[in-house]
Amino acid sequence: MGWETWIIATLSRTLAYGTPLLIATLGEIFAERAGVLNLGVEGMMIMGAYSGFVIAYTTGHPWLGILVAGVVGAVFSIIHAFVSVTLKANQVVSGLALTMLGLGLAGVLGRGWEGLPLFTPIHKMTVPVLSSIPVLGPILFKGQNLVVYLTMLLVPVLWYVLFRTRIGISIRAVGESPATADSLGVNVTRIRYLCVIFGGFLAGVAGGYLSVAYRPSWTQGMTGGMGWIVIALTIFAFWNPIYGLLGSYLFAALYHLSFRLQAWVSPELLKAMPYLFAILVLIFVAQGTLKKKMGAPAALSVPYTRGEE
Amino acid sequence: MTAPNWLKIERRPVASGRTVFIISVLAILAALLVAAIFFAAYGISPIYAYYLILRGALGNMHGFSETIRRMIPLLLCGVGLTVAFRALFWNIGAEGQILMGAIAASGVALFSGLPGPLLLIAMFIAGFLAGAAWGLIPAALKAKLGLNDVITTLMLNYVAMYVVLWLVHGPWKGASMRGYAYTDMFPNAAQLPMIGSTSIHWPTLMLGFIAAVVMYILVNRTRSGFEIRVVGENPEASRFAGISQFKTTMLVMFISGGLAGFAGVGEVAGIYHRLLDPSQISMGYGFTAIIVAWLARKNPLAVIVTSFFFGILMAGGDVIKIQLRLPFQLINVFNGLIMFFLIGSELLIRYKISIRRR
Numbered sequence: 001m002g003w004e005t006w007i008i009a010t011l012s013r014t015l016a017y018g019t020p021l022l023i024a025t026l027g028e029i030f031a032e033r034a035g036v037l038n039l040g041v042e043g044m045m046i047m048g049a050y051s052g053f054v055i056a057y058t059t060g061h062p063w064l065g066i067l068v069a070g071v072v073g074a075v076f077s078i079i080h081a082f083v084s085v086t087l088k089a090n091q092v093v094s095g096l097a098l099t100m101l102g103l104g105l106a107g108v109l110g111r112g113w114e115g116l117p118l119f120t121p122i123h124k125m126t127v128p129v130l131s132s133i134p135v136l137g138p139i140l141f142k143g144q145n146l147v148v149y150l151t152m153l154l155v156p157v158l159w160y161v162l163f164r165t166r167i168g169i170s171i172r173a174v175g176e177s178p179a180t181a182d183s184l185g186v187n188v189t190r191i192r193y194l195c196v197i198f199g200g201f202l203a204g205v206a207g208g209y210l211s212v213a214y215r216p217s218w219t220q221g222m223t224g225g226m227g228w229i230v231i232a233l234t235i236f237a238f239w240n241p242i243y244g245l246l247g248s249y250l251f252a253a254l255y256h257l258s259f260r261l262q263a264w265v266s267p268e269l270l271k272a273m274p275y276l277f278a279i280l281v282l283i284f285v286a287q288g289t290l291k292k293k294m295g296a297p298a299a300l301s302v303p304y305t306r307g308e309e
Numbered sequence: 310m311t312a313p314n315w316l317k318i319e320r321r322p323v324a325s326g327r328t329v330f331i332i333s334v335l336a337i338l339a340a341l342l343v344a345a346i347f348f349a350a351y352g353i354s355p356i357y358a359y360y361l362i363l364r365g366a367l368g369n370m371h372g373f374s375e376t377i378r379r380m381i382p383l384l385l386c387g388v389g390l391t392v393a394f395r396a397l398f399w400n401i402g403a404e405g406q407i408l409m410g411a412i413a414a415s416g417v418a419l420f421s422g423l424p425g426p427l428l429l430i431a432m433f434i435a436g437f438l439a440g441a442a443w444g445l446i447p448a449a450l451k452a453k454l455g456l457n458d459v460i461t462t463l464m465l466n467y468v469a470m471y472v473v474l475w476l477v478h479g480p481w482k483g484a485s486m487r488g489y490a491y492t493d494m495f496p497n498a499a500q501l502p503m504i505g506s507t508s509i510h511w512p513t514l515m516l517g518f519i520a521a522v523v524m525y526i527l528v529n530r531t532r533s534g535f536e537i538r539v540v541g542e543n544p545e546a547s548r549f550a551g552i553s554q555f556k557t558t559m560l561v562m563f564i565s566g567g568l569a570g571f572a573g574v575g576e577v578a579g580i581y582h583r584l585l586d587p588s589q590i591s592m593g594y595g596f597t598a599i600i601v602a603w604l605a606r607k608n609p610l611a612v613i614v615t616s617f618f619f620g621i622l623m624a625g626g627d628v629i630k631i632q633l634r635l636p637f638q639l640i641n642v643f644n645g646l647i648m649f650f651l652i653g654s655e656l657l658i659r660y661k662i663s664i665r666r667r
Contacts, residue, residue: 039459043645079649089652092399092459093603097648100596104641108347111636220638225467232460266479272471275464279450282461286454 004135010256011139016214018252019148020045020206024230025237025244026151026158027202031077033162033239034195035175037301039095040080041203042227043102044073048207050106053218054113056211062122066147066208073204074197076102081196085189088303099227106220113218121216122147145213152245159241171195175297178304188304203227225275232278236285239297251277317665324658329606336654337604337618340646347642353633361632362625372624374507377514378580380620382407382572382591384517386598387605387612388524389568394607395528396561397541402447402462403569404595405469406440408587410573412473413439415492415584418499418577419481428498433516433574440570441563443469448562452555466595473587481584492584501579510579513571517616520568524609537561569595593641597623600648 024041031038048069056065076098083094124143131141162168173181174191182188206226211218233251237244251274258273324332345355366376386403393400413435417423423431447461476482476492483493501510528534539547540557547554576590577583584590601619605611626640 083649083653087653087656089655093599093648093652096401096596096599097645097652099645100641100648101645104638104643104645107638108636108642225463228460228463232457232464235457235460266475268471268475268478271474272468275467278464279456279461282456283450283454286456 008135008138010253010260012143013256014249014253015139015144015148017255018249019151020209020214021226021230021233021251022155022245022248023147023151023209024203024206024227025233025248026154026241027199027206028230028234029199029237029239029241029244030158030162030171030195030202031199032234032300033175033297034171034192035178035297035299035302035304036081036084036192036196037091037095038077038080038098038196038199039092039231040077040098040102040200040227041230042223042225043099044076044200044203045102045207045210045223045227045230046106046221047076047102048073048204049211049222050110050113050207050218051204052208053118053211056120056216057113057116057118060120062118062120062212065212066122066205069208069212070201070205073207074201076204077196077200078193080200081193084303085192085196088305091301091303103221110218110220114220116217118212118216122213147209147213155241155245162241172297174304175299178299178302179306182304182306192304203230206230229274229278232282235296236281238285247281251281317663319661319663321659321661329658332654332657333604333606333651336650337647339654340643340650343650344639344643344646347639348633348635351633351635353635358629358633361628363621365628365632366621366624370507374509375624375627376617376620378508378510378620379594379623380616381510381513381517381575381579382594383598383601383616383619383623384612385513385520385568385572385575386595387601387616388517388520388609389565390598390602391605391607391609391612392524392528392537393561393565394602395541396537396557397544398448398451398558398561398565399459400444400447400462400562400565401459401599402444402465402595403565403572403598404591404593405462405466406443406566406569407573407576407591407595408466408469408473409443409566410436410440410570411577411584411590412469412476412573413570414574414577415476415481415495418495419492425498428496429501429512429578432499432578433571436570436574437567438570440573441567444562444566444569445559448558452558470587473584473590477584477586483583490586495578495582499578500582501575503579508580510575513575513579516571516575518613520571521609521613524564528609533557533560569598592623597644600644600651603648604651 024045028038028041051072052065052069055068056062080094080098083089084091122145124145127141131137162171170181170186170191173186174188178188207223210222229251233244233247236247254277255274258270261270348355348358366372386407390400390403414432417432417435418428421431443465446465447458450456450461451458477490481492483491485493501512503509504511528537536552536557539550539552540554544554572594573590597619601612601615604615622640622643626637629635629639630637
């Protein structure tokens with residue numbers, strides 16, 4: 001295999017694998033920007049993967065599967081919103097509980113659905129004309145599916161919402177200083193609920209993408225820790241959708257590059273690579289953040305009660 | 310959140326131990342009530358199901374032995390986690406620390422050639438140190454670089470898992486094991502004694518009890534324990550008081566990782582007598598131990614009770630699987646629900662809610 005084909009193949013896979021990471025990261029960015037840490041991403045993703053597959057399989061409509069996956073993720077996230085925003089419980093524990101519940105529930109419900117092939121996945125497509133551009137064409141416009149492009153489009157949209165609109169200002173204010181936001185008439189509880197639910201929706205969609213497009217089938221634990229990598233990527237992204245895109249693709253590229261070491265490293269150790277990368281990536285970020293003022297939302301994972309500061 | 314005006318919500322000064330106990334029990338009952346829906350959905354009477362779980366876990370010697378066998382790793386990990394949680398260190402990595410303990414113990418058992426009782430002692434020491442070392446990595450990363458402890462501990466779980474897989478498929482694969490991914494069997498001297506014909510490896514159980522008592526004394530009666538509390542409850546104040554956050558973080562993770570390492574030694578030296586698939590060495594003990602520690606309200610002595618309770622649930626999981634033919638993941642659903650009800654109920658501990666008289 002020549003160098004050019006090799007680079008094209010690797011980068012093309014990078015986009016495919018980076019997409020679910022990016023979708024879920026965008027959602028977690030919104031939840032955390034509003035001050036709610038949701039460690040339940042893994043649980044919401046697996047529930048999305050399960051329900052997306054079941055709907056796509058039974059109805060034959062993959063897009064309906066993705067939509068239902070998002071709705072299931074959103075419904076699931078309401079539990080976390082209720083426990084952490086309304087009951088003001090510990091967000092770390094609540095998120096972990098959500099992940100346990102999701103993995104358990106998907107395991108219980110998903111028994112009997114395993115190993116079935118999905119005959120109607122979201123198809124890969126080739127964009128006419130554009131796909132014949134040398135190098136870039138085959139990477140970007142050949143063998144990818146529509147979700148990949150929609151996700152890329154979503155990035156600038158969400159960036160705009162977060163940094164250039166009133167609702168974006170409200171979200172960030174709620175995450176930085178809920179008391180100030182409250183005194184300015186922003187409904188802290190409502191914003192937090194909406195952001196957590198939006199995050200849950202995207203995590204569900206990311207799971208649905210896995211079972212309906214990326215690997216059209218359902219298996220137990222098919223998210224394999226991606227939800228946790230999303231939490232790391234959110235930090236890496238400095239809670240900014242644009243950096244979220246860079247981080248997700250960079251991570252996915254490293255992930256696929258590591259498989260090129262197959263000749264020298266055993267397959268078991270190679271599988272450990274992404275998790276080590278996640279730590280390395282955070283170490284890399286930590287070097288920068290100590291000096292710059294680009295840290296986490298100030299009120300992240302702090303419940304808000306009016307009059308108690 | 311505005312409450313309807315017939316409800317009166319006041320902040321409690323400090324909830325009494327009895328209040329906390331009653332609220333915790335009610336929370337668990339509420340969780341089991343919700344979980345009953347699942348049994349009903351499968352057409353099984355929930356009362357019958359819970360009866361089967363209890364009978365299976367406590368009704369005979371075999372069940373009781375299975376319960377205690379599950380309790381041992383939960384006790385060791387749970388005690389360690391109470392200490393880590395007190396310093397507000399989120400150790401979600403007990404699972405990986407268990408595996409590192411198991412690896413180190415297996416290495417000593419198979420390759421050290423130490424004689425007699427020295428061998429088991431060396432295995433426990435190696436296991437403790439390996440688990441502690443695995444715990445010190447995220448501790449140092451948090452204390453020095455401010456890395457998120459939840460992420461690093463979790464990621465290291467996966468790394469540990471793949472290291473075990475690599476060892477049993479590769480360099481440590483047993484010659485006598487045909488195609489299977491196991492190491493060779495440990496020599497007899499590396500196998501823990503049992504109580505009678507049960508699967509209760511009592512030396513590890515004793516270590517668990519000792520750990521609970523020692524840690525109770527450490528956190529309540531020593532200067533280190535005081536420092537751990539200050540770092541956890543008020544990091545600002547700890548800086549003024551000249552308490553080293555670095556040292557405290559490293560200390561709690563040395564303990565927490567080390568005790569999880571002990572649990573790993575117990576599994577390979579007590580139950581399996583070889584290193585094998587990571588999902589068999591630890592069946593999610595490291596994660597369940599989080600609930601065990603939380604339910605114990607971070608009190609190391611109370612972990613003895615809570616780890617026993619979750620031992621029953623885990624042994625009951627076998628009953629669910631075998632007798633009721635339900636998927637074992639139902640246990641994860643139980644765990645998740647219990648955790649939600651538990652932290653949800655904390656509102657009742659912090660606030661006193663009563664009905665206002667008109």
